Amino acid sequence: MSLGKQLIDWRRELHRHPELSGQEVETTARLRQWLSAADINILPYDLQTGIVAEIGKGSKHIALRADIDALPIEERSGVAFSSQNPGVMHACGHDVHTSVILGAALQLKAREADLQGRVRILFQPAEENFGGAKSLVRAGALHDISAIFGMHNEPGLPVGAFATRGGPFYANVDRFVFRVTGKGAHAARPHEGSDAIVLASQLVTALQSVASRNINTLDSVVLSVTRIEGGNTWNVLPESVELEGTLRTHRTEVQQNVKARVGEIAAGFASAFNAQIDITWYAGPTALVNDERWADFATSIARETGYETQHADLHMGGEDFAVYLQHIPGAFVSIGSASPFGLHHPAFNPDEALIEPAAHYFSQLAEKALHHI
Template identity: 75%
Template structure:
């Protein structure tokens, strides 16, 4: 079987057996088996799921990272290797990322005697719930690592296209919840209560003014209310309404300014309506910020490799790889996957032809990065 065919077969096997964050036990077993069969050494880290392999020797260490978890989505792609796990799908392409880094590991193993150091390949669990990077770091996966590189497939780019950027790339991901508490009443006698639905509606509208009226329009910021829940029948005003949403920015100062403004608006409306509004914030990863040197280097290697290179647009989505870049330098890149449907869509279907080229690129990137220290 050809090298490309092997990687595609691995991708399809992973695609048929997707597992959610922190449940990637069979995925981990498969990756371990494939790596060990190829003679890769595995680091003895304490990880319930996920694998860290290493090739080469010496003091210099460069890391490559793939993510291995799937999403709670019913697949809508008519392919022979569709998910066999109902309600779970590799709708973000982590099966592709894993096969790419498996391929890079095999290529690096072939060149092991010539490597100017060690390459560590991280197969990270739980990217989708933004917890996997911290787990790997706590287990020691970044110990001695000098630089780290990772990828995400980009459905909006053709196969053979590469994109990255220096500085901020992906956004921070914060979740917020607001509980509006008024006083319930019969819908025919609203004056006897304190309408939490009305206050929640005012709150949603007021929150949308933050990005348009409180933040410089040249800054990137998205604040979305994504869930409203209250009441259980048509003729009763509920006592409480819950709202939930997300905040995305690329700058810490903007992030802090928006959060203060949300808190101020909630406090002001609560006072005006003689009600209570409780605000809770759940911080996800901060913005992913590429290091200038390594982003430029990654793009130079992509040019040499034969990719069509572009300057990547800012992403408002989040990426757990950001956590690594807060500890060590490195760069995150996009590789074109040419899917009609985007990430997290039930019909997402990346072009598998990207896999071999990306595997060869990352093997070359790691090899050359070892020579840069």
């Protein structure tokens, strides 16, 4: 069987059997089986899910990372190998990332005697809940590693396209929850209460002014309310309403300024409406900051291996690969997947033609990076 067909078969098997973050037990077992069959050394890290392998010998170490978890989405892609797990889907393409890095591992194994060091392969769980990278770091998977590389497929780019950038790339991710507490009342006698729905509605509108009027327009900011919940019947003003949403930035200073302004707006509305607004912030991954040198190096290898390279735009999504880059230098890259539907969409369907060339790219990147550390 050709390498390309093997990688697509593996990708489809992973796609049929997706597992949520922290539950990737069968996925881990499959990876262990495939790596063992290729005589690739599996390292004995203490991990509940996920697996780490290593190829080569010597004192130089670089790492490649793939993420392996899926999303709580009911698939509607219509492909013959659709998810067999109801309500779970590889809607972000982690099955593709895994097959790419598996392919790179097989190619590196075939040239193991010629490698000028070791390549550690991280098949990371729980990227979607931003916990997996931290678990691998705690387990020691970055020990002795000098540089790390990873990828995300990019549905907005054609197959054969490559993009990355030095410096900030993916965004800080914060989740917020507002608990708006007024005073309930009969809908016919609103003057006897303090209407939490009216307050919440005005608060949503006011928050939109933060990015447009309080932050330098040259800085990247997304502040979005994504959920509103309140009330349980038609003729009662509810006592409380809950709002939930996300803040995305690329600079810590901007992040803190937005949080401070949001707090001021909430306090002002609470006073004006004789109500209470409690805000809880939940931190996701920090901004992903590529090392300039390794981003340039990754681009040069992409050009050598036949990609059309371009300078990536700032990305407002979150990516826990950022955790690794807080510890060691490296680069995260985008590879075109040409899906007509975007990431996290139930009809997401990346073009499998990207897999074999990307596997070759990462094997070359790893092998040549060992000469530059």
